[in-house]
Amino acid sequence: MANREEQDSIPTGKVERAAKFVATGARIGGNYLKHYAKKMVNPELSREELHRDNAEDIYNSLSQLKGSALKVAQMLSMDSGVLPQQYVNKFSQAQYQAPPLSAPLVIQTFRKSFGKTPSELFDHFQLRASHAASIGQVHQAEKDGQLLAVKVQYPGVAESIRSDLNLVKPIALRMFSLNEKDLNKYMGEVEERLMEETDYRLELKRSVEMSEACKAIDGLLFPRYYPELSSNRVLTMDWMSGFHLGDFLATNPNQETRDKIGQLLWDFYDFQIHTLKAVHADPHPGNFLFHSDGRVGVIDFGCIKLIPEDFYFDYFALLLPEVIDNEPLMIRQMNKIEMLYTHDDAHTRQVLVDNFIRMTRLLGQPFRHDTFDFGDKAYMASIYVMGEEISQVKEIRNSKESRGSKHTLYINRTYFGIYSMLHQLKARVTTGQRNWRIPLLAALAEE
Amino acid sequence: MKLVDAYLDYVLTEGHRPPTVYAFTKKLKLQESAFYKEFSSFDALEEKVLMLLAEEVIESLTDSKEWTGFSAREKVLSFFFAIIEKLKEKRSFLQWLQDQTPNHEMKPAYLMGFKVAFEQMADSILAKGMDDQEVKKRGKLSDKYTDALWIQFLFIYRFWLKDKSSDFEKTDEAIEKSVNLYFDLVGQSPLDSMIEFGKFLLHNRPF
Numbered sequence: 001m002a003n004r005e006e007q008d009s010i011p012t013g014k015v016e017r018a019a020k021f022v023a024t025g026a027r028i029g030g031n032y033l034k035h036y037a038k039k040m041v042n043p044e045l046s047r048e049e050l051h052r053d054n055a056e057d058i059y060n061s062l063s064q065l066k067g068s069a070l071k072v073a074q075m076l077s078m079d080s081g082v083l084p085q086q087y088v089n090k091f092s093q094a095q096y097q098a099p100p101l102s103a104p105l106v107i108q109t110f111r112k113s114f115g116k117t118p119s120e121l122f123d124h125f126q127l128r129a130s131h132a133a134s135i136g137q138v139h140q141a142e143k144d145g146q147l148l149a150v151k152v153q154y155p156g157v158a159e160s161i162r163s164d165l166n167l168v169k170p171i172a173l174r175m176f177s178l179n180e181k182d183l184n185k186y187m188g189e190v191e192e193r194l195m196e197e198t199d200y201r202l203e204l205k206r207s208v209e210m211s212e213a214c215k216a217i218d219g220l221l222f223p224r225y226y227p228e229l230s231s232n233r234v235l236t237m238d239w240m241s242g243f244h245l246g247d248f249l250a251t252n253p254n255q256e257t258r259d260k261i262g263q264l265l266w267d268f269y270d271f272q273i274h275t276l277k278a279v280h281a282d283p284h285p286g287n288f289l290f291h292s293d294g295r296v297g298v299i300d301f302g303c304i305k306l307i308p309e310d311f312y313f314d315y316f317a318l319l320l321p322e323v324i325d326n327e328p329l330m331i332r333q334m335n336k337i338e339m340l341y342t343h344d345d346a347h348t349r350q351v352l353v354d355n356f357i358r359m360t361r362l363l364g365q366p367f368r369h370d371t372f373d374f375g376d377k378a379y380m381a382s383i384y385v386m387g388e389e390i391s392q393v394k395e396i397r398n399s400k401e402s403r404g405s406k407h408t409l410y411i412n413r414t415y416f417g418i419y420s421m422l423h424q425l426k427a428r429v430t431t432g433q434r435n436w437r438i439p440l441l442a443a444l445a446e447e
Numbered sequence: 448m449k450l451v452d453a454y455l456d457y458v459l460t461e462g463h464r465p466p467t468v469y470a471f472t473k474k475l476k477l478q479e480s481a482f483y484k485e486f487s488s489f490d491a492l493e494e495k496v497l498m499l500l501a502e503e504v505i506e507s508l509t510d511s512k513e514w515t516g517f518s519a520r521e522k523v524l525s526f527f528f529a530i531i532e533k534l535k536e537k538r539s540f541l542q543w544l545q546d547q548t549p550n551h552e553m554k555p556a557y558l559m560g561f562k563v564a565f566e567q568m569a570d571s572i573l574a575k576g577m578d579d580q581e582v583k584k585r586g587k588l589s590d591k592y593t594d595a596l597w598i599q600f601l602f603i604y605r606f607w608l609k610d611k612s613s614d615f616e617k618t619d620e621a622i623e624k625s626v627n628l629y630f631d632l633v634g635q636s637p638l639d640s641m642i643e644f645g646k647f648l649l650h651n652r653p654f
Contacts, residue, residue, distance in 0.1 A: 104524035105623050107513065111532065112614055119512050127513070155616040155623075 262427020
């Protein structure tokens with residue numbers, strides 16, 4: 001009966017989503033029926049038509065749902081710097097959704113990974129998941145007096161991500177009116193990251209490395225990881241306390257605490273990007289746990305984007321006022337990061353340059369001030385307004401070519417995540433005058 | 448069990464049954480009667496192998512710590528997971544057996560002893576499920592619940608024999624999804640409520 005309870009406790013949002021999927025399922029079932037009915041009459045019929053029918057139905061509901069396909073849509077549209085406000089809420093929660101694993105399947109996963117059941121491995125193991133993670137679910141466990149979080153991955157996730165991506169491709173081609181080669185460039189990047197996320201062994205290795213590298217930053221809390229209790233589909237770490245962002249804000253933290261947390265997050269990302277050149281590219285509020293004393297726990301290093309050296313210099317130079325205010329220099333950088341192509345005609349080129357400069361100025365504003373107030377509603381609104389405006393520019397909308405190197409996808413996503421978290425925190429952050437400007441300026445001067 | 452091991456070794460290396468019991472026992476330097484003391488035929492031997500596997504699974508399951516706390520749905524899930532896990536030990540043999548069987552055979556001879564053990568287990572889980580209201584009694588239809596579960600198992604079993612995914616992950620998914628569907632169907636469903644409501648209207652027509 002426990003299963004019933006589990007389902008009853010799922011919030012209505014999920015029920016609605018489930019209903020959506022049922023509807024899609026029924027439609028896809030219909031597509032299959034249609035396919036086989038036609039096939040009886042005409043055995044030559046290809047499956048392509050079926051796939052096309054399915055892809056559209058699936059995409060239609062996916063765009064209202066969460067899913068790896070949505071992740072692609074999210075990032076592609078974010079990359080052009082255009083994210084209409086109405087999508088923001090949906091997109092900022094984009095995650096893979098799957099029904100919860102049954103207790104027997106959890107036990108089965110452990111048996112396959114360790115040859116033992118969870119109750120043999122831990123002193124205590126909660127068979128009901130405490131919450132969903134991006135591609136799995138988290139169970140609470142205890143061993144030798146230590147409270148643990150055990151992430152268990154859904155079976156077949158890697159496969160379903162791949163098929164999701166294949167399904168979304170033809171639709172994305174039309175939606176973003178890109179040519180196939182350029183779309184593949186982005187899709188390849190997304191697939192690579194998503195596949196990495198399905199490998200918990202890799203996540204364990206990276207989590208240990210990242211938490212080691214960042215432990216000097218005062219106020220950040222990282223869990224310990226347990227390799228002997230982890231496998232490619234099970235990841236065990238310390239259970240972390242703290243509030244999720246929404247709950248934390250509901251406690252009405254004072255401005256000082258919010259500033260302290262904002263600063264901590266900003267410094268954390270600054271360090272990753274400019275010193276480690278490897279960034280936790282999923283600054284989703286669910287990956288942070290907030291404490292009332294201003295400390296922040298960081299969990300989930302599934303998605304790490306390594307920033308190639310060349311790209312680093314080409315891209316982050318755009319943050320320097322010395323570049324933004326110098327149009328020829330700006331054009332040079334835009335060519336380098338594949339925002340402009342030599343074969344663009346003069347008119348298109350000018351439109352792109354104007355809009356890109358406008359956008360970079362606006363998005364780069366926090367970097368031009370010593371302190372920046374992310375709570376500034378007018379600033380966030382102006383970003384959305386400009387995004388809408390730019391998406392209406394026909395030279396950009398009709399461009400069949402991708403604009404921006406594939407590396408920008410995850411970097412932009414990271415900044416988008418940070419900005420929106422800081423905005424929700426209404427944090428005032430000291431952003432200006434960073435040492436990383438020096439090597440960037442030096443590299444510019446060399447050319 | 449020396450005979451069983453020798454038989455498995457024979458069919459898996461040769462790809463076919465020994466021509467006669469005589470030839471088989473001769474190879475083992477045994478009297479033919481030694482074979483008949485335990486099995487009446489090769490068919491009986493094959494059936495016995497599967498039945499023993501089922502019995503082992505059922506014993507280890509009902510002994511496990513989690514078992515008593517499980518709902519019927521969870522019991523059936525664990526049962527299926529555990530059987531498939533156990534059958535892995537003899538996968539090549541089972542594939543060979545299945546190759547000898549017509550594709551849509553619902554009652555493969557070698558699975559008949561296994562089926563008896565399976566159905567006993569299914570009966571007891573479903574009966575408990577009905578007591579707990581997790582499984583809905585629907586008159587004569589309820590008698591078919593066990594049969595339906597057996598057909599479902601055959602589906603999973605064949606799926607697994609053809610499964611090429613790493614560590615048979617796809618089979619895990621197939622079990623999880625199909626058993627959930629099964630319990631959604633045998634549990635209280637919207638259809639039951641519709642029938643109830645229909646009956647009510649029939650007897651209490653307001654107009």
